[in-house]
Amino acid sequence: MTPAEWDAKAAALFAEFRQNRGLLGGEFEGIPLLILHTTDAVDGRSRANMMMYLEDSGRRIIVASHSGLPEDPVWYGNLLRTGTATIEVNGLQETVSATEVVGDERDRLYELQARAWPDFRDYATRTTRRIPVIALTTIS
Numbered sequence: 261m262t263p264a265e266w267d268a269k270a271a272a273l274f275a276e277f278r279q280n281r282g283l284l285g286g287e288f289e290g291i292p293l294l295i296l297h298t299t300d301a302v303d304g305r306s307r308a309n310m311m312m313y314l315e316d317s318g319r320r321i322i323v324a325s326h327s328g329l330p331e332d333p334v335w336y337g338n339l340l341r342t343g344t345a346t347i348e349v350n351g352l353q354e355t356v357s358a359t360e361v362v363g364d365e366r367d368r369l370y371e372l373q374a375r376a377w378p379d380f381r382d383y384a385t386r387t388t389r390r391i392p393v394i395a396l397t398t399i400s
Contacts, residue, residue, distance in 0.1 A: 273310060281351030291377075294320065295348040298338040309335045313349075313396075314373055320349065320356070320396040321369050328386025336392055347396060356396040366393045 261269070276284055277295065284293060296309050313320045324336040339345055339358045347354050361369055370393055374380040384391055 277310065282349055296322065296335060297346040298335050299342060301338050301341050307335060307338065312377065314376060316369060316372065321373070322394050322396060323370065323373050323380065324392040324394065325380060325383040328383035330387055330389065332389065332392060339394065344399065355399045357399055359395050361393045361395050369393045
């Protein structure tokens with residue numbers, strides 16, 4: 261897929277997501293999704309990424325899997341740099357604080373994600389990095 265084709269597909273998914281209050285059909289039907297808005301550390305521009313999440317103890321948990329690529333996704337570094345972000349979820353916008361989860365808690369949450377979506381098991385085998393897990397807690 262060319263960058264232009266990817267951008268067009270992403271724009272269509274974002275529009276459908278917003279029109280349907282956070283729900284998508286087709287290959288994404290039934291998947292809990294949110295749009296994460298961060299500020300790019302290099303150019304200061306706003307960036308938006310759609311991603312899966314799971315809920316745990318009043319937090320939304322996201323995983324910086326990058327499909328098992330060797331490097332962390334760019335949004336992960338941008339998010340940790342500021343510690344806050346805006347998300348779109350269930351048709352609403354929320355400001356959230358972001359905290360990387362470590363140790364046994366990280367492992368527990370990663371396993372929950374992998375049980376729900378087995379591709380995450382495969383992602384962990386594709387890379388030598390420890391895939392980060394981030395907890396998003398609503399501020400407002």
